[in-house]
Amino acid sequence: MQIQDLAIPDTLKQQYLGLGILELYPPQATCIEKGLLDGKNLLVAIPTASGKTLIAEMAMHCHIAAGGKCLYIVPLKALASEKYDEFGNKGVRVGISTGDLDRRDDALGKNDIIVATSEKVDSLLRNGARWIPEITLVVVDEVHLIDSPDRGPTLEMVIAKMRYRNPAMQIIGLSATIGNPKMLAGWLDAELVTSSWRPVDLRQGVFYDNKIQFEEGTRPIKQVSRNYDDLNLCLDTIAEGGQCLVFVSSRRNAEAFAKRAAGAIKSEDPALAACSDRLLAGTPTEMIKTLAACVAKGAAFHHAGLSRNERSVVEEAFRKGWLKCISSTPTLAAGLNLPARRVIIRDYLRFSAGEGMQPIPVSEYRQMAGRAGRPRLDPYGEAVLIAKEAEQVPELFECYIEAAADDVHSRIAEPTALYTHVLSLIASGFAKTRDELSEFMNRSFYVHEHKQGRLMHRTVDAALEFLISAEMILEVGEHLGATELGTLVSRMYIDPRSASLIVTTLREKEEYADLGLIQLICSTPDMPTLYAKNSDLAALSRMMEDKGGELWLPLPTDDEEVEGYYRAVKTAMLLSDWTDELPEEKICERYAVGPGDVFGMVESINWLLHATSQLARMFAPKFYPQIAECEICMKNGIRRELLPLIKLRGIGRIRARRLVNNGMTTPEEIKKHPREDLVKILGQGIADQIFDQIEPRKRSTDTTRVNEERPAGGQSTLFRFG
Template sequence: MNVTERLPQFADAFPFESFNRMQSEALPAILERDENVVVSAPTASGKTALAELAICKTLERGGTALFLAPLRALTNEKESEWERFEALGYSVYVVTGERELNSRRAERADILVMTPEKADSATRKHESSRYGFVRSVDCCVIDEVHLLDSDRRGSVLEVTVSRLRRICDPRIVALSATMPNVDDVAAWLDAVPETTFEFDDGYRPVPLEAGVRTYTHGDNPFADKYRRLYRALDLAEPHVRDGGQALVFVASRQDTVRAAEKARDELAGRDVPMGARGDYDFHTEAKELQNKTLRQSVLDGVGFHHAGLSREDKARVEAWFRRGDIQLLFSTSTLAWGVNLPARCVVIRDTKLHDPLEGEVDMSPLDVLQMLGRAGRPGYDDAGYAWVICDAADADRYRRLLEEGTEIESRLAEDLDAHLNAEIALGTIDDLDDVMDWLDTTFYATRARSATDRYDFGGRLRERVRGTLSALVEGGFVETDADLRVEGTALGRLASRYYLRLETAERFAALAERGELAEMDVLTAVARAAEFDSVSCRQSERDAVNAVLTGRAADVDDASHRKVLAILRSSMAGTTPGELQSDAWVIRQNALRLLAALRAFLERFGGPADANLACRVEARVENAISADAVGLTAIDGVGSGRAKKLASEGLTTPADVVGAGVDALVDAGLTQGVAERVVESARSLPAVEVEWGDFPERIARGRNDMREVRVRSTAGGARAGVAVTVNGVPMTDSTAYLGETTVPVGVFGGSAEEMEYEIAVTFPELPLVPVRESRTVRVE
């Protein structure tokens, strides 16, 4: 079916001239009907074109299309690929957590690209002007809908799609790799038989031969990796010798580099003809790579690919692999999802991987099938060859997976309490009937009706939801009345806003009510969060953990949480031990989210001083800055590096920066333009001044007097907590906007010889060090 004849207006949006057999059969359902569409088709059969067809129809009608990509890395790729739509006059906007949201651009976009997690966040805030653009979505394309069965992400996709359908009821076009129970997904999305497609392996552009190979398991995990590597090279070598290419999937970014280095030596020893060292043009291109190890490796025909490489390096590796300059490529799972990079031979070397939050876990069946589906190069190979290398004990399980596939299950039950709480907090559920109506919109309910042996069914399923609702009421997350109306509490709304496990939210609220916290209390509360329950602390890491925590009082006994605490503690000083570095980034990113949540809990249920403490701890964990200089991070444009540079010059507060001026910042190593912006930003922050006025120096014993003290900011304004203590005993505590405020202070002649009055000003939303000023009154 010719593209230009079928879609003359959008012909330039497609990188080919004709639709293939699979695309041609599904095309009428997408272009000529309006119902929801579900397509299950083999990997590499051309599902992306179906997404683009649905987008074209939406654009033709003047609507807005939302594309849900399974990985954040793929959202950036779509932005690049869909410059074809930009060239036709349509706007493409990617919404990710990595970028500051431009709500005007999002509102005006014709095509929005998001991950399920970002779409979840946006739909939770759809009533705000900032995220109101999600209310205008006319068509939602779900790429790789079998992500529903993903351990941690499946339930997010499920509730997000259900919520989006209640918000604006867009047309849904769901695309998936081959799955046995496509009818369940169709039933969930109300796709009619005429718009539900299940294309079998006969539609694969290249037939696939897949199998399982075992290896001899030893006692040393490091040695086992190399046993599996040699097994993978044995499988790949014949295809490489024959002019084909091989793609080997490994567990981690670091493993891609190590495996590539070892493979270069091994294949050279086997005298396998590879590489392009004599190709002057390729040699020149390789010099442009930013990664030095990669630069050396690709000249020998061996490359590696992972999310940690620069965007430019990844693009070059992909282009060279397609071109045939790289014959053997080692990659993490990123390449399996969405990137069209087939190879004649695909080998999964590692079926288990280390998750910083979960420890050692099995690769999901979805990932396995997705990776194996990359085998076979259309137009070049008569067959694709795919292998799983595993321990003999796991062989039968993987053989069954290859023969039978895996049914897509709902993961909602695993987080049912948190998701139900979120819907109530959002106000989309008002009473018990709404709860049941919401349940009926989920894939969980659909799957329960078709797999009664694996799910609670009928009354039992509804009973479970009622029990979950009762637990939310009992835990203080939800309120209900005699008419069975339900409403989220402040606790429930905060838990939903910060995506907290409910156990963690309860702990944070309890800590806030305790008050008068120290730095270690904040760190310990986050380290003990339920989100970190499954963190593994390997034997090799325990000495490093103990060394960091030696002499520091902490109510943390569990090894998992001690590891998290050690990472947070050392991150504040930028001294994370090498043994903890591999997991530190992921743990730190999750901890920063939890610290932001704790700050909000402390402000809502505690006081501004404790909220400010959490804010400063968060800034120190993120920027590895000292306690006295943490206020510098409140300045826009000042992160870890610049804060340390300024602090080394004796500038530790925004006021110091303003006082020093632009020239001093330039002398400290900042460029003229950056120095000007930093000083301007520092001027916009509060600079506290306490005016005691006619506050007395002495008072007669037994006499009482009332005075007023003025607290103001001589620069920018912000909400502040103002606390007054007398000899360390709290007198008053209020929150005001500075600006300016007047604080009444009672001066009285008590039994002590001296009365020390202290005024402390803290900013709950800024990591500024509290300002404290005192006056001493003698009692005569």
């Protein structure tokens, strides 16, 4: 099917032709035949790199040309940014929304395409974004994640809510791995498009005894290292001019492999040296020093412990072909478009709490294997598992290569998921009685899958009882309505269990303590926490003895709750060190974490502190001023004495501390000093900027602008101190 013959806008058609895209791939052509451009719902389950994005793009541009508006839902913020950049190059207005979860973001409505995570879309629905009724097409990328225990319930409810709000809209689900696509397509009232076609041939095999066993035959691999099969496979690919992705089970393993690979590759590419320098220009923790040294020689590791900037440097260097291999935890396979000639799945067992080492699911293997083969760059792609014993070779073929894709199932009936979604349905007006609530839940994938859905209705009733007892829902006769607390909790997008714990504790406490507040928030279901190792317990116990008066929650008597308690305390200690202005590299060293972990913890608690301040305003007003101040301190990583200065534009925690150390504790104190004193501390440009704020004056037009520190909350505030 030729691009020239398609009924898509001429501007898009000419862009495709200009890029050398002259005809559709077979699965794309099937989508056209099944009604893609005619408004039909579609579930597209085709391999990675088979052109799913182009399918969505053609449909979106047709809707835009007809005056419609499109919503593109992704599972990850990083993937949202990638799609935002990709769609923005096609001549339409594109907006992105992944941030604050209590905003309506009405300004997004001026865009033709809005890219957002499922959590953000759920928040926009709860907060009544005015442009939602204008959506004529929803594209759900990675729709198989409806099966995810974490994200699945939210994605399922978002789809159900959008279809309820906009019954005439088109919906397109995109996925590479669904074992029961007919079931999901039936729920979506969608035409099903499945295919095994790929633009680059994928060869899947198992490595053992210096050779790869493929279905078609064997291929010997030159033995460079006697001890490391993964390294031999990687170097074999590089010798042929390809790039390699190596998937391992842990961050430590990813870093260890990158060091081995760098020592073997020994690249001297000046472009990699420049990338290494960029990495060292940030906060040079030991982990980043290791990464920079690896990158300079042609290898890298990639995991959630890296900051966004560091991951971006690695990804860019790999896309441009400078880096020859990346070792990664499975986070890299979850959505980022980084294909390679050969993908090595070294670790197919992963530790699971309470269960020990368990095999990864088939869907995860397929996500990783799907990265093999760079379109227009590689003649083929290879996905290789590594066997440690001969008996494992046929087992790995059976369990992964020859296995059918995993079925996807609804996760909405989990009681903990229903608490938040039942509250949102009532608070947002989707359901005003028990009958209406049951009627809406009958729209769920769960009820479609299980038909009668009796378990669903029992768990819905249990969720209602909890919400009524927590004073978030009122039931008067047949009518269900959200209380002021319930409305706030739904709008702030926090778990009702978190809100209940926060409100109950705030009401009980007579005296305020920052550490107690932080510990409380770290003890909620919404807050991710650090793993507390046995070797941490002594330090945690000492801290609890020293600061026992400041902690708000006591050590539980139930043994099953002790681990969670220690995790919350350890996380609270890290965040307390952050607000105590401990340097980031010291925090990373003390808690054995990476800059990305610190950023993630701060980002998570920032949101929960904001929600807590709003709850305090309503239920514990005596604590509201201190909590509001703690929120600002956490955003900026400062002690309270810097609060007067941090309000100044261009001042972050480092510059504020310099000013205080020089006796300038407030804007009023700055005024008392000669301008030259400020210039010596901060430089001419920043000094002029500060004086413009505290003593506005007419600036000369030839004044040189300098880079400002970003205001509170941005990544540069957290990780690139002035």
